[in-house]
Amino acid sequence: MKYIYDVLEGLCGAVGVPGVAGCSDAACVALELLRKYIPDAQQDKFGNVYGIIKGGNKLSAALSDEQETFPKLPTLLLDAHIDEVGMIVTFIDDKGFIKAGLCGGVDPRILSAQRVTVWGKKPINGVVCSLPPHLVKDEKKALKKEDIIIDVGLSKEQLAEFVSLGDRITVDGEFTRLKKARLTSRALDNRAGVAAILYALELMQGRELKYDLAVLFSSLEEVGGRGARIGAYRLKPDFAVVVDVSYGDCPELLVHESGRMGDGVMIGISPYLDREIFENFKILAKTHDVKHQIEVMSRSTGTNADEITVSRCGVRGGLLSIPLRNMHTPAELVDIEDIEATGRLLCEFCCDKWGV
Amino acid sequence: MIDLLSKLCSLNGTSGAERDVRDYICSKIKSAQNSDGDCEIKTDNLGNLIVFKKGKKRAKNKIMLCAHMDEVGFIVDYITSDGLVKIKNIGGINPAAIIGRRLMFGSVAGVVGAKPIHKLKSDEKEKQPGIDELFVDIGVSFREETVEHISLGDNGYFIGEFCEMGDNLVMAKAIDDRLGCAILIEMLSKTQEYDAHYVFTTAEEVGTRGASAAAFAVKPDMAIVLEATTAADIPGVKDGDIVCKLGEGPVVSYMDSGAIYDKELYDTAFFTARENGIKCQTKTKIAGGNDSGVIHKTLSGIRVVALSAPCRYLHTANCVINKSDLKEMLSLAEKLFEKMAIL
Numbered sequence: 001m002k003y004i005y006d007v008l009e010g011l012c013g014a015v016g017v018p019g020v021a022g023c024s025d026a027a028c029v030a031l032e033l034l035r036k037y038i039p040d041a042q043q044d045k046f047g048n049v050y051g052i053i054k055g056g057n058k059l060s061a062a063l064s065d066e067q068e069t070f071p072k073l074p075t076l077l078l079d080a081h082i083d084e085v086g087m088i089v090t091f092i093d094d095k096g097f098i099k100a101g102l103c104g105g106v107d108p109r110i111l112s113a114q115r116v117t118v119w120g121k122k123p124i125n126g127v128v129c130s131l132p133p134h135l136v137k138d139e140k141k142a143l144k145k146e147d148i149i150i151d152v153g154l155s156k157e158q159l160a161e162f163v164s165l166g167d168r169i170t171v172d173g174e175f176t177r178l179k180k181a182r183l184t185s186r187a188l189d190n191r192a193g194v195a196a197i198l199y200a201l202e203l204m205q206g207r208e209l210k211y212d213l214a215v216l217f218s219s220l221e222e223v224g225g226r227g228a229r230i231g232a233y234r235l236k237p238d239f240a241v242v243v244d245v246s247y248g249d250c251p252e253l254l255v256h257e258s259g260r261m262g263d264g265v266m267i268g269i270s271p272y273l274d275r276e277i278f279e280n281f282k283i284l285a286k287t288h289d290v291k292h293q294i295e296v297m298s299r300s301t302g303t304n305a306d307e308i309t310v311s312r313c314g315v316r317g318g319l320l321s322i323p324l325r326n327m328h329t330p331a332e333l334v335d336i337e338d339i340e341a342t343g344r345l346l347c348e349f350c351c352d353k354w355g356v
Numbered sequence: 357m358i359d360l361l362s363k364l365c366s367l368n369g370t371s372g373a374e375r376d377v378r379d380y381i382c383s384k385i386k387s388a389q390n391s392d393g394d395c396e397i398k399t400d401n402l403g404n405l406i407v408f409k410k411g412k413k414r415a416k417n418k419i420m421l422c423a424h425m426d427e428v429g430f431i432v433d434y435i436t437s438d439g440l441v442k443i444k445n446i447g448g449i450n451p452a453a454i455i456g457r458r459l460m461f462g463s464v465a466g467v468v469g470a471k472p473i474h475k476l477k478s479d480e481k482e483k484q485p486g487i488d489e490l491f492v493d494i495g496v497s498f499r500e501e502t503v504e505h506i507s508l509g510d511n512g513y514f515i516g517e518f519c520e521m522g523d524n525l526v527m528a529k530a531i532d533d534r535l536g537c538a539i540l541i542e543m544l545s546k547t548q549e550y551d552a553h554y555v556f557t558t559a560e561e562v563g564t565r566g567a568s569a570a571a572f573a574v575k576p577d578m579a580i581v582l583e584a585t586t587a588a589d590i591p592g593v594k595d596g597d598i599v600c601k602l603g604e605g606p607v608v609s610y611m612d613s614g615a616i617y618d619k620e621l622y623d624t625a626f627f628t629a630r631e632n633g634i635k636c637q638t639k640t641k642i643a644g645g646n647d648s649g650v651i652h653k654t655l656s657g658i659r660v661v662a663l664s665a666p667c668r669y670l671h672t673a674n675c676v677i678n679k680s681d682l683k684e685m686l687s688l689a690e691k692l693f694e695k696m697a698i699l
Contacts, residue, residue, distance in 0.1 A: 093591055095591070097590065097591045105473050105474070106473075107456070107470060107472075107473040107476075108481075109452070109455060109456075109470065109473075109481070109484055109485070110455045110456030110470055112450065112452035112453055112672075113450075113452070113453045113669045113672035113673065113674050114456070114457075114674070115516075115527070115673070115674050124522075125519055125520070125521045125522075125527065126521065126522075127521075127527060127668075127669060127674045127676060129590045129591065129668075129669075130450070130452065130453060130669055130672065131588065131590075131593070132586040132587075132588050132599075132669075132670060133448055133450060133586075133671070134586065134588075134597075134599070134641065134643040134644070135588055135593060135597055136450060139450060139451060139452070139484060139486070140483055140484055140486065141482065141483070141484060142452070142481065142482055142483055142484040143452065143484075144482075147592075149590065149591050149592070151522075151590060151668065151676065152521065152522050153521045153522020153523055153524075153525035153676065154522040154523050155523065158522075158523060173458075174458070176458060176465050177465070178465055178466070178467075178493070178494055178495025179464070179494050179495035179496045179501065179505065180495050180496055180497075180501075182495030182496075183495070184458070184465075184467045184495075247472055247474075247475065249438075250469050250471065250491070250493075251436070251438070251440065251469075251491055252469075252471035252475075253471065253472075253475060257475065261497065262497060302474070325469055325493060326456065326467065326469045326470050326472070326493075327472035327473070327474065328472065328473050328474075329455075329456040329470050330456060331456045331457065331458065331467035331468065331469065331470070333467060333469075333493060333495070335495075
């Protein structure tokens, strides 16, 4: 629990709106954390963080004295996206107000009077403009995504020094502990998934892997699975397990549309996913007493699994999801126990002989 | 004064729950007053803090300066079987400023949930959920768990930490009307020319209830109300609808939806500002209201003037004001008070 909490706090403290030039802070933090398990993990030019752990028993050193040699194992890719939803500076008016476009699916209904940070040459505090009551004609009308304006209290000239068109904006949502094992923060979609994979790696220490394990913390998911597509091409997996978040239960959703918070990892099945992997996850969860629930999708999964499974000549894919409430708002909410269950199941899958 | 404002904004005190704010103000005044104790402090039945401070001279007109201690907030009115908390607003809060925020109930943090955008039907995307459709989530699954931490009737508050913003602006919750309180505390910490009553009122946001009792008890000839007022100097708002602008000094109103202000005092305020090189402006729309509304109708009528700091995003977690307006407002309040005392 403490491991996951600490990792998440570090990951959520960093920002990773899609397409920030060079490496985003969140990717850098993830890379540092990954290097504990894969010292030569690296980052590509698209912001993907990746690394490979050779599985199996080491062969005896008979072939070469210097070089360790491993048997060839199938490659299993573990993917979780590292980016988060945000906004992008599209225009600055004469008085220094910033017009913002969406960069990923932020919900405009939650934006009025929200505190934001503009990631220019330095972080700049701001607030989303909202009309005062005397000018609100209809309280039932939501803010439109075309009408998002950010007030940072600087003139156009002052802004020019720090902010350029294309800079990214995040809605502030501090990492806050709630009751039980729950916490809230912005960007838990999908830092929760990244934390689950890191936790799985932690649990694998000292155990024998049945695969060559490729780990990918992919960029650009919130704008269409772009990082995963590039990453999967590079890593050439045979199998892939994507870890993402899914809808947690709330009054506005039907029971079958959501996973119950605290009821464990959601094992996904959809026409896009591999049924044997799905069945194997269920068996492993039962065998190892991991709290789990089933998530059924009738078409696309809305995750990187959609992209990865059609990489090169096809990859057999599984999907594990962590229930999360208030998706794409700064009040995203998860239960650490669900992340823990996800990490445990993932670890057992990597150490299980299925598929090898 | 900015540090003082920051501290005042960090305190939680919605209408009817101003105790923490009052206690803090009280301790501030006590520690600032002269060794001979030139302040008489009392708390009345409605929780108003009424301070009489002796000046160097007796005033010809009995003056009451006032600011309200309460802020807009929330009250718990139901807990669902799933442990979610239903709330009602105390004071006017646009539901758009509530969804997706963090709220505090004592030391318990919660978030106001929102249906995921992915699952919204197209008509739902255009509709803003009302407060009756919102739930606060404190991280539990059942009512039995929630009631260990939260009871019906508990108050909830925005989290809106005080922070600097842009060119000389500050942002925080509760600036309305802790800034008025800060100005009064500042005036109380100095030797003033004339005697006066400084009143920190309660329950302004739910119908200016405290001020009516305070005005009745103090029985002033004239009153100065120190407030925050809505500024809509943002894109898409034109002409009179802007109401007032940040950085142009305090607003002196001639009329709002609650009061018609004394014309002579209104003119005196502008004259005093000009005379002392203090910036000030008036409202370009008859909107909003404050303690003045009830004060000017108390007893056989009390002459009243209001000075208000222009504030963007009033009644949200992130009110924004210009620090220079606050400074100018303090100067104008002091000078105007001296003029009115002998008018």
